[in-house]
Amino acid sequence: MSLKVLTYLVVGASFALYIAIAIWSRARSTGDFYIAGKGVSPVANGMATAADWMSAASFISMAGLIAFLGYDGSVYLMGWTGGYVLLALFLAPYLRKFGKFTVPEFIAERYYSRTARIVAVICLIFISFTYVAGQMRGVGIVFSRFLEVEVTIGLVIGMGIVFVYAVLGGMKGITYTQVAQYCVLIFAYTVPAIFIAIQISGNAIPQLAFGSSVDGISLLDKLDDIVMSLGFTQYTSGAKSTIDIFCITLALMVGTAGLPHVIVRFFTVPKVRDARVSAGYALLFIAVLYTTAPAVGAMARYNLINTMQPGDIGAENGNLVYEERPDWMRTWEATGLINHEDKNGDGRVQYYNDANPAFAQTAQSYGWEGNELSVDRDIIVLSNPEIAGLPDWVIALVAAGGIAAALSTAAGLLLVISAAVSHDLIKGIFVPDISEKNELLAGRIAAAFAIMVAGYLGFDPPGWVAQVVAFAFGLAAASLFPVILLGIFYKRANKQGAIAGMVTGLFFTYAYIEYFKGLFLKWAGAPWGEDVAANWLFGISPEGIGVIGMLLNFTVALLVSHLTSPPPERIQHMIENIRVPRAIDH
Amino acid sequence: MTPENRKAYWKANLRLALGCLVVWFVCSYLFGILLVEQLNAIRLGGFKLGFWFAQQGSIYTFVALIFFYAWRMNHIDQKYDVHEDD
Numbered sequence: 001m002s003l004k005v006l007t008y009l010v011v012g013a014s015f016a017l018y019i020a021i022a023i024w025s026r027a028r029s030t031g032d033f034y035i036a037g038k039g040v041s042p043v044a045n046g047m048a049t050a051a052d053w054m055s056a057a058s059f060i061s062m063a064g065l066i067a068f069l070g071y072d073g074s075v076y077l078m079g080w081t082g083g084y085v086l087l088a089l090f091l092a093p094y095l096r097k098f099g100k101f102t103v104p105e106f107i108a109e110r111y112y113s114r115t116a117r118i119v120a121v122i123c124l125i126f127i128s129f130t131y132v133a134g135q136m137r138g139v140g141i142v143f144s145r146f147l148e149v150e151v152t153i154g155l156v157i158g159m160g161i162v163f164v165y166a167v168l169g170g171m172k173g174i175t176y177t178q179v180a181q182y183c184v185l186i187f188a189y190t191v192p193a194i195f196i197a198i199q200i201s202g203n204a205i206p207q208l209a210f211g212s213s214v215d216g217i218s219l220l221d222k223l224d225d226i227v228m229s230l231g232f233t234q235y236t237s238g239a240k241s242t243i244d245i246f247c248i249t250l251a252l253m254v255g256t257a258g259l260p261h262v263i264v265r266f267f268t269v270p271k272v273r274d275a276r277v278s279a280g281y282a283l284l285f286i287a288v289l290y291t292t293a294p295a296v297g298a299m300a301r302y303n304l305i306n307t308m309q310p311g312d313i314g315a316e317n318g319n320l321v322y323e324e325r326p327d328w329m330r331t332w333e334a335t336g337l338i339n340h341e342d343k344n345g346d347g348r349v350q351y352y353n354d355a356n357p358a359f360a361q362t363a364q365s366y367g368w369e370g371n372e373l374s375v376d377r378d379i380i381v382l383s384n385p386e387i388a389g390l391p392d393w394v395i396a397l398v399a400a401g402g403i404a405a406a407l408s409t410a411a412g413l414l415l416v417i418s419a420a421v422s423h424d425l426i427k428g429i430f431v432p433d434i435s436e437k438n439e440l441l442a443g444r445i446a447a448a449f450a451i452m453v454a455g456y457l458g459f460d461p462p463g464w465v466a467q468v469v470a471f472a473f474g475l476a477a478a479s480l481f482p483v484i485l486l487g488i489f490y491k492r493a494n495k496q497g498a499i500a501g502m503v504t505g506l507f508f509t510y511a512y513i514e515y516f517k518g519l520f521l522k523w524a525g526a527p528w529g530e531d532v533a534a535n536w537l538f539g540i541s542p543e544g545i546g547v548i549g550m551l552l553n554f555t556v557a558l559l560v561s562h563l564t565s566p567p568p569e570r571i572q573h574m575i576e577n578i579r580v581p582r583a584i585d586h
Numbered sequence: 587m588t589p590e591n592r593k594a595y596w597k598a599n600l601r602l603a604l605g606c607l608v609v610w611f612v613c614s615y616l617f618g619i620l621l622v623e624q625l626n627a628i629r630l631g632g633f634k635l636g637f638w639f640a641q642q643g644s645i646y647t648f649v650a651l652i653f654f655y656a657w658r659m660n661h662i663d664q665k666y667d668v669h670e671d672d
Contacts, residue, residue, distance in 0.1 A: 074640035078614045081645045085610045088652045089603045207642060211632035218632030236637045245619050271670050273660055280652035287645050294641040579596055580668040
């Protein structure tokens with residue numbers, strides 16, 4: 001059986017499974033549709049949260065990102081896991097006790113304000129659409145690479161699958177589908193990693209393998225050696241400044257805790273204590289991938305350099321003769337993900353850091369005329385099974401895993417968007433006396449509509465999809481997180497403070513990213529500032545600026561709250577109530 | 587469930603959560619970022635210790651921390667008699 005047929009079979013079987021689960025678990029009420037009827041066990045919710053959380057970027061791109069960033073890649077590892085600690089300790093149990101359907105609904109009731117609800121919905125829609133566009137793009141790309149169909153067709157198939165199970169099943173449908181998707185994606189991720197670990201070090205556990213010895217010297221020390229002899233930054237130490245590393249990590253952590261599609265997952269468990277422990281299971285399941293990724297990154301970088309440098313590393317003729325390149329490289333050249341341009345015409349592949357002035361003289365004396373190899377970071381995970389010489393079914397599984405990662409995240413995001421429209425805007429503001437049946441219908445229509453918009457954004461990305469990380473996380477950190485936290489822990493925080501805080505945090509963070517990256521105002525000349533450390537505020541890059549946005553939000557919210565009247569008595573009671581697991585009778 | 591009881595419960599909860607937050611900060615921001623250079627002088631097998639905390643140790647600590655918090659909170663819920671009915 002050819003690889004292509006096998007891939008179709010494996011991916012097709014995974015789709016059939018997802019749809020079967022959706023039909024079995026379809027939503028019958030708004031409670032089912034928004035929060036799975038609060039009937040999800042903490043372990044199942046943990047798995048669903050993990051699948052929801054790990055996107056196409058986590059699955060396909062992260063290990064490659066770390067492979068090329070080395071220590072600096074740690075910001076993603078710590079940043080995208082540490083937020084769960086904040087969630088478990090400070091948000092999840094209290095929002096679960098609150099016991100309603102959406103994040104804007106909490107903000108509306110806690111701050112007794114429709115305006116606050118609308119501001120929260122705007123933040124939510126902004127964050128979630130930016131995020132989902134990247135996922136749909138991911139679905140299209142995985143389809144086109146593994147199944148050799150057009151990106152557009154891949155996108156339409158992906159939209160169709162999400163449509164069936166998100167619209168039909170709502171939260172209940174996507175939760176159980178995500179459990180299945182987690183199993184597919186984690187298996188697809190760890191199997192090639194284990195084989196590569198065995199090949200390189202003889203140790204089957206990737207987390208230990210990248211710290212073990214190769215030829216009597218630690219793999220990481222050896223990696224440090226060989227990257228530096230080609231002019232690259234030392235693998236185990238970084239190029240970014242300490243303050244920037246600190247702020248990016250914090251913005252990603254706080255952003256995680258403020259992302260509506262993550263928070264809402266903790267509304268689906270039966271009890272307050274389940275919400276706490278469920279965050280633990282979620283992080284445990286996430287950690288399986290997140291501790292494997294840096295091992296894959298280091299081993300892949302090591303493999304790549306050794307492939308390009310069969311002779312002495314950093315010597316004039318140590319590098320690969322192009323005609324002798326391995327088969328996997330030939331395969332992936334066809335996709336454009338790895339590319340060789342023989343600049344000095346010597347028939348060899350020179351792979352080195354040509355932006356390093358200290359190395360320029362050496363390169364010149366060798367007659368090298370610039371780096372000749374361009375490697376897309378996605379290839380690190382995608383080509384792993386071939387480099388390791390694994391059977392075709394593993395390659396097919398990696399395709400199914402990548403699609404599972406993208407679909408599960410897209411579905412979770414689409415659901416919070418549809419809930420914000422049908423529950424917060426339609427029921428909460430415009431048509432308060434809508435029947436449950438009609439609200440459910442409105443939710444389904446909103447989900448269908450959101451899928452269309454997401455598909456369109458994925459088909460024709462407006463140029464800012466690449467900035468998703470800086471944007472969605474910074475925005476969540478600077479807008480939603482502070483007001484939710486104050487809402488639970490500070491009784492004196494009031495309506496005026498919350499609105500002023502959210503608007504300030506949102507506006508500041510958005511303006512900073514727009515100024516350096518250019519998002520919506522490209523027509524007006526954005527970006528206006530060159531995106532280099534010398535121009536940044538306190539040396540903080542746009543990726544980390546959400547931290548300053550968050551601090552501004554807190555400061556403004558506290559200041560304004562103290563200058564205006566305290567929240568009414570009933571709000572004080574409500575806060576008392578969400579702080580204890582058992583219901584209080586008044 | 588008297589108001590005094592609730593207040594004491596809330597205080598116990600905050601103390602535990604803040605304690606966990608200190609560990610959260612130390613294993614990631616302190617060991618993985620601020621003191622990474624100093625810790626890199628120490629080895630943990632084939633790893634430099636600071637690098638290991640940044641790419642492995644912090645994540646393991648986060649997982650353990652949440653389970654520890656959930657376990658301690660169940661005790662505190664029982665002790666102050668504010669736990670949910672089974």
